[in-house]
Amino acid sequence: xxxxxxxxxxxxxxxxxxxxxxxxxxxxxxxxxxxxxxxxxxxxxxxxxxxxxxxxxxxxxxxxxxxxxxxxxxxxxxxxxxxxxxxxxxxxxxxxxxxxxxxxxxxxxxxxxxxxxxxxxxxxxxxxxxxxxxxxxxxxxxxxxxxxxxxxxxxxxxxxxxxxxxxxxxxxxxxxxxxxxxxxxxxxxxxxxxxxxxxxxxxxxxxxxxxxxxxxxxxxxxxxxxxxxxxxxxxx
Numbered sequence: 001x002x003x004x005x006x007x008x009x010x011x012x013x014x015x016x017x018x019x020x021x022x023x024x025x026x027x028x029x030x031x032x033x034x035x036x037x038x039x040x041x042x043x044x045x046x047x048x049x050x051x052x053x054x055x056x057x058x059x060x061x062x063x064x065x066x067x068x069x070x071x072x073x074x075x076x077x078x079x080x081x082x083x084x085x086x087x088x089x090x091x092x093x094x095x096x097x098x099x100x101x102x103x104x105x106x107x108x109x110x111x112x113x114x115x116x117x118x119x120x121x122x123x124x125x126x127x128x129x130x131x132x133x134x135x136x137x138x139x140x141x142x143x144x145x146x147x148x149x150x151x152x153x154x155x156x157x158x159x160x161x162x163x164x165x166x167x168x169x170x171x172x173x174x175x176x177x178x179x180x181x182x183x184x185x186x187x188x189x190x191x192x193x194x195x196x197x198x199x200x201x202x203x204x205x206x207x208x209x210x211x212x213x214x215x216x217x218x219x220x221x222x223x224x225x226x227x228x229x230x231x232x233x234x235x236x
Contacts (some may be wrong), residue, residue, distance in 0.1 A: 005101040005163070016116035016127065017078075018108060020073055026209050028066065032058040048226045052101035053171055054219050055200075063220030068231055074111065075221075079228060079236050081112035085125065088150060092158045102161060104221040105175065106154075108214065114148050119129075119195035122146040126157035136160055172215050180211035 003204045019107045022209050038058045066139065067075040081131045082103065089103045109127040110116040117123045121130065125149035137148040138158035164174035167182055168189075176197055177185040188200045 009060055014113060014115045015122070016109075016115075016122075016214070017074055017111040017113065017119045019118055021074070022210070023162075024070065025063075026214060028062050029059060029209055029213055032062050035059060035153075036198050038198065042129045042223055044223075045227060045230075047118040048057060050101060050222065050226070052219075052222055054222060057216070059213075059216035060219045060223075063217050064223065064231070067220060067224055072232070076233055076236065078107045078111045078232060079225060082107060082225065085112055085150060085154075089154050090153050092151075093223070096158045096162055098158060098162055099171065101155075101222050102158075104225055105161075105178070105218055106157075107221050107225070114150055114153075124153045126153050128153060128156065133158070170175045170195065170197065175215050176200075176207070176211055178233065180207060181216045184211075196197070 001007050019029075029224075035057070035215070037057055038138075041054050042050075042054050045049070085106065086103060089106065090100045102176060106112055106125045107121075110125050112125060114125055116127070118126075122128060123130075123133075123145060125162055126147075128136075128138065128147045130147075133140050133147045133156065138149075138152060140147060143189055158216050161174060161178065164177045164182060166173060168174050168177065168185065173185055184207070185200070188203070189195060191225060192201055192203055197215055199216075201207060224233065226236070228236060
């Protein structure tokens with residue numbers, strides 16, 4: 001019958017949760033002021049180690065507050081889902097010699113949901129666009145979409161992130177390029193004669209706020225995920 005030929009409910013795409021609060025985030029970021037006022041490194045417990053460059057500033061503080069309060073239910077769900085993919089992603093990152101903290105890029109991209117799709121039609125854990133996915137050897141056609149395959153999409157994301165770091169030699173810039181595109185970042189660095197993400201972010205009319213937000217959002221996610229109980233996330 002027509003009904004029995006429909007895909008099972010667990011296979012249907014789902015709107016990406018990380019887009020649901022985007023207007024709230026952009027409004028809060030607009031009020032944070034300068035992007036170049038860094039407050040130094042984060043003070044963490046002795047046993048906590050970061051392999052992604054973690055700094056503290058007003059933008060990171062804004063996301064720390066947002067995740068602990070208005071978006072707490074979302075963030076707790078994403079932390080729980082992360083346990084399903086942590087070993088898989090860490091293994092691929094480690095093999096490639098990339099920071100294992102990049103695991104949490106999948107958190108801010110998709111909330112660790114393989115079925116997530118965005119308004120821009122990005123799909124999967126790592127929110128690949130169709131063209132970029134194919135560039136990194138993912139099959140995307142009318143029958144198969146490997147952007148929703150956890151292992152294959154992770155390998156593609158790791159390769160893409162490695163290529164971005166090789167271009168910019170800076171993880172903040174590489175993460176911004178993952179969202180906004182490497183061409184946009186390259187042109188901005190050349191136009192404003194800088195090699196620093198935060199200085200580029202200070203140029204209000206160049207990068208979209210949706211691109212700039214990815215760096216402080218990722219840093220805040222890493223900070224909380226490393227010490228969840230310290231920030232009020234228990235019983236994950």
